[in-house]
Amino acid sequence: MERGPSRPRPVRDPTRRDTGQERITITDHSEAAHLPPTVTADHGTTLLEYRRARGRQHVRDWYAGLRIKKFPEDLRVFEHVLWSARVQVVVELGTHLGGSALWFRDRLRTQAGYGRVPEAIRVISVDLDQDRAAGLLRAADPAFDREITLVAGDVTDPGLADRVADLVPPGARCLVVEDTLHEYATTIAALRNFAHLVPTGGFFVVEDGIVDDPDLCPPGMPGGVLPAVADWLAGEQGSAFTTRRDLELYGVTSHPHGWLQRTAHAC
Ligand SMILES: C[S@@+](CC[C@H](N)C(=O)[O-])C[C@H]1O[C@@H](n2cnc3c(N)ncnc32)[C@H](O)[C@@H]1O
Incomplete structure (x- = not known):
């Protein structure tokens, strides 16, 4: 119908x-x-x-005229998490065409508008190449770069996290979203290199663990996200995080086992 x-x-x-x-x-x-x-x-x-x-x-959805690859249910969970964790800065790994960076920016603006977080909000979005996203974001919002910083880099590069950390305002509460290649190497590198940016009570969201579900995996994707998450959680860094499966609130999610909350202080 x-x-x-x-x-x-x-x-x-x-x-x-x-x-x-x-x-x-x-x-x-x-x-x-x-x-x-x-x-x-x-x-x-x-x-x-x-x-x-x-x-x-x-994979064919839109936000404000830009492509965004997220389920509406997952966007709602992000809203809950952004609010509850008082997120001021989103570090997004995997910009693609910029729709999700713009969506995160607009949610942070809303939080700041309600006084939930300081006005100095920021989205730092990383991808291998940023030319196309920059053009699309500029077309959607000519002043996008006041609050969205596009960083060209590879999440497996250990030096990238320092470049990103330098862009975070002192004391700002960060949420990190891993949405790059959805394979073992990129997932575990993202967790190892960027988890230290997450404060106690904050979140690291590993997207698209669905690639490890044989019934739901899109064609041509080898998987490896959930094994990487499990291996990382079993180590010292990961032991400070708790998997919040209760946050798979709406049944339909692309991120099973992906909502990770820091519940202990960083070492
Ligand atoms: C699934 S798309 C991101 C989708 C976007 N976050 C959204 O929700 O609309 C994945 C992006 O990750 C990027 N990517 C793949 N491997 C990467 C790596 N090693 N480092 C950084 N970015 C990578 C790709 O270029 C691609 O644009």
């Missing part, structure tokens, strides 16, 4: 390859409208079919 005020052109349901049936409908909206394809599900749809359709949808 199509939803919404307009009547976008229906396209053939790609989930038919999975199920042989048409119980899930994905409707392709015009990209100019900045809407993701609609997912609808009838009562005969299995949860697994629905989750797969949502997974395909989430």
